[in-house]
Amino acid sequence: MAKQVQQLDRVIIRFAGDSGDGMQLTGDRFTQESAAFGNDLVTFPNFPAEIRAPQGTLPGVSSFQVHFADHDILTAGDAPDVLVAMNPAALKANLADMKPGTAIIVDSHDFNARNLTKAGYEANPLEDGSLAEYVVTVLDLTGMTVEGVKEFGLSRKDAARAKNMFALGLLSWMYGRPTETTIAFLEKRFAKVADIRDANIKAFKTGWNFGETTEAFMVQYEVKPAPMSAGTYRNIAGNLALAYGLVAGGVASGLPIFLGTYPITPASDVLHELSKHKRFGITTFQAEDEIAGVGAALGAAFSGSLGITSTSGPGIALKSETIGLAVMTELPLIIIDVQRGGPSTGLPTKTEQADLLQAMFGRNGEAPVPIIAPQSPGDCFDAAVEATRIAVTYRTPVMLLSDGYLANGSEPWRIPELSELPRIEPNFATEHNHETRSKPDKDGVVSVASDFWPYLRDEETLARPWAIPGTPGLEHRIGGLEKGNGHGNISYDPANHDFMVRTRQAKVDRIADSLPPLEVDDPSAIDGAGARVLVLGWGSTYGPIGAACRRVRKAGGSVAQVHLRHLNPFPKDLGDILKRYDAVMIPEMNLGQLSLLIRAKYLVDVVGYNQVNGMPLKAAELAEAISDLISTTTGDLDAARPSDTSKEPVK
């Protein structure tokens, strides 16, 4: 049967099912196929904190959204074009995000009284007409899977488990995805259990063939590859890119890595990944608690390793005192906070940006710590290398703020040429750096003795020497008590304390000298007057903010975008840039933490756009808010507004 092929520029698919249904794997495979095909893409996995929440219930629903396109895109999309719902709960939990006219593919197998009740349905939505405004295809995916794999003699339960591969096969046919990578993947994954391997491959192929032959689907869709700049690409999730970036930081600095950490969602993948790469001289220490994790990392740093600790917000709270010790002892240390919903245990698997002020101020005393934040999954690599550069060069703890969305979301990543890596020079101290002159003796002779002063600073960076144990002649003691300037012995002198507090702050401020100028994205400034409204962001909101700005511009509005990688210190040109605009909006997944810092430092009356629901910002809603701000700023109340609220426009 000849099927029609329809061209699309972009599609958003959400796979949703029970947390035991393998939706993350299904989404991940579809993503890999799309990446191999050459689409640009962004993904958004969303899963419950419980490993196996009660089956068939709303809290147990797990979903994976993938947005793929023939052009460059920035977000996983606000609302899906296609929802694949494997049970009643998955349908119910995701329906609110579906716009009228979008497609829903439902596995009817579990739409029985028991599962409908568990999901909170009083009537069967497949029969009561409540889905009339959607394009619904009802299929017994489970039944067809069991039938398709019966030759392997699996139990009914094991056979039914392959239904996710049937669904993947069907969707792969529908969007013309290459299948080789998935078949190769299944062969490897189930290499040790032949019948399960064969059943999954068969289910996948059966799903594909079903699409090709059934009359339920008359149209196949095509989303052409996206033009990308030359290079070798792979699809990568944020935590993996972060781990690779740390390995790269170790190689670039020539330092052995010591990761001291404690398992915590959503940061544990960094530990898992680094523990695989011992061959780079990487030690991973799973400590008894968060405090011991950072303590051991700091000890390793004292002895000449690149000390790293990885955690999420609650772990940072526990590590605060040791981070203060790292500030005082001025040792390199990388602290990774993969932020999640808070406070307290909060929403462990959901994203949030509400640890910025904790990173900035969450210690006793004046304890400045540089802060950097990646803006996309692939950018986690560069952010980790930059954290290494700052930590080693300035002998300071550095806070790296990722978040749950970056950690688990993925995108095509152009694999960097390693010649692009910065040179990071540990410059260990090896010699005395100071001379002490004695008082003249009775004959007026002054004797000069050389010694080592652990707090004598580099004039340019204000960094102190890093003298590691095993270096003869440089034996010294450091600690949490205030240091005398230069010699580093304990000092309770008031003037010295004031001086040292200011010097530690000045050292961190000095990092700004090494930062490149900010990039201001404002197409209207190229051949026009330029925008009067600036949108300033940080971290994982880069995608939604960029997509929102594109919408505004497409509708004829002018808006400038600046995204911060360095949150402490701020880049030197930020103040001047802010003053060029009549209005500045700061969208954040918190109640206005960057807004607070910007207002305090630059006295600019910024407008916050704040959402704290555990989900990424929605570009369409943000575009509305930006347009409103443009209207009030320019006084043009009829200003063009983005009309189509569902699609992310082409740049």
Next chain:
Amino acid sequence: MTTPTIGTADLPFPGLAGVPTNDGPQNRKEYTSDQEVRWCPGCGDYAVLSAVQSFLPELGLRRENIVFISGIGCSSRFPYYLDTYGMHSIHGRAPAIATGIATAREDLSVWVVTGDGDALSIGGNHLIHAKRRNVNLKILLFNNRIYGLTKGQYSPTSEPGKVTKSTPVGSVDFPFNPVSLALGAEATFVARTIDSDRKHLTQVLSAAAAHRGTALVEIYQNCPIFNDGAFDAINNPDTKADAIIPLNQGEPITFGVDGSKGIVRAAGGGVEVVDTADVAPETLLVHDAQNPDPTTAFALSRLTDAGILHQSPIGIFRQVERPTYDDQARAQIKTASEGLDDPMAALANLINGGDTWTIL
């Protein structure tokens, strides 16, 4: 190194294998820093410092390869007075920091100085986990049974009923026995010594240094300011013979004037004190710290009073071999990194792994 160096009996100090030795003799002056010692007059810490300053040169190590890490408390000022590498860290965390150092660097001799509050209260978690992992650390736990630096509150080793600033009508806390705790935490070397007995202190420190793995040395230390006389029973010439139960490897455990008392196994599974005159000599318990089963060592540890101290075993309770965490962690890295001579190329391989595609 594929197998840990535990048990390399030909080395005089297997605990220090991998740490470079010094070419010539050293003296205590080299180990004395230029900082003025600031403990109260008469503090037991002075005696321990002096013993350590004399003992370190005997190890024959390169001074730059010795590291002392401490927490917070009176005794934790210790590193400032030794001219080695050192860190005076934060309250309770010294074992964690030292674990990082000892794991990252095989060539360092790493020592932890801590007190009863630092190690057993705020840092209890790190202490027990260091012991079960058996990291190659030597932990000197100065036990004065009081909080000195914060001016005299009861500590986790103070006797029940102790009247202090924070317990005006007597403490209702039950104390830890640091030796029992260490044995329960799977420690491979556990000993107790006394600040005032320099010879014994030095012997125990030598044995600890020779041990590969975590060595816990409890040092009874008098605080003349806030808890004077806590160890009078074992320091007073009149009572000392009855108070100190000496543990000597391979010897029957006897004490008291002219060995009038001894230790035998008790019916309930523990041990008990008897008059040696009342028992056959062969029933006296012969001390064996190297017994792989810690039961007897634990029973001996229970002879120490929880309340006011009247008697206590002094010496090495347990000294057994078990692979250390740090040796094994380094061995895994060594095995994995064999043949890696171009890290940059290996990194390129790593990041180019997975499904890739190239756009020209």
